[in-house]
Amino acid sequence: MKILGSKDFGSEDEMRGFRMFKVLKIIVLVALALTVFGFVTEHLWNWLMPAIFGLKTISFLQGLGLVVLSKILLGGFHKHAGGGPRGWKREMGERWARMTPEEREKFRAGMKGRRGCWPGGEGWDARRGGWGPRPEGWGGHSETPATETNRGEGI
Numbered sequence: 001m002k003i004l005g006s007k008d009f010g011s012e013d014e015m016r017g018f019r020m021f022k023v024l025k026i027i028v029l030v031a032l033a034l035t036v037f038g039f040v041t042e043h044l045w046n047w048l049m050p051a052i053f054g055l056k057t058i059s060f061l062q063g064l065g066l067v068v069l070s071k072i073l074l075g076g077f078h079k080h081a082g083g084g085p086r087g088w089k090r091e092m093g094e095r096w097a098r099m100t101p102e103e104r105e106k107f108r109a110g111m112k113g114r115r116g117c118w119p120g121g122e123g124w125d126a127r128r129g130g131w132g133p134r135p136e137g138w139g140g141h142s143e144t145p146a147t148e149t150n151r152g153e154g155i
Contacts, residue, residue: 038064 042063049055058066099107 034064034067037067041066 038060040063042058042060045055045063045066046057050057096104
């Protein structure tokens with residue numbers, strides 16, 4: 001019996017075929033991406049590195065190796081989950097929903113003391129480009145003149 005508005009996905013054989021198509025599509029896309037990145041890396045290396053640093057030219061396989069090495073060293077092979085770079089917003093929303101009103105007020109009070117994190121808080125004008133009040137010693141600059149600390153002498 002089919003419910004009005006529901007999708008009929010068919011038999012298990014059709015689903016298995018769909019999954020196999022999806023896996024094949026992913027394999028082809030990964031192979032295509034590796035080929036393109038390897039080609040681009042090889043040609044950029046052979047164009048720039050010998051002229052700038054006097055290094056030898058590389059082959060396509062060496063360019064592909066550099067792509068894989070850079071992925072391991074810089075990006076890793078982790079699952080891209082969690083909602084991307086803004087996943088923290090969802091996590092914070094869930095955390096906020098679990099807080100009691102007292103915990104929320106305590107959180108707000110703690111955030112007001114942080115620099116530029118709360119409208120009307122200390123440094124809020126500076127965040128917008130104005131010159132609001134600054135806490136003592138802000139920026140790590142010393143109030144002692146350079147002549148008293150012997151800075152700049154003998155250069």
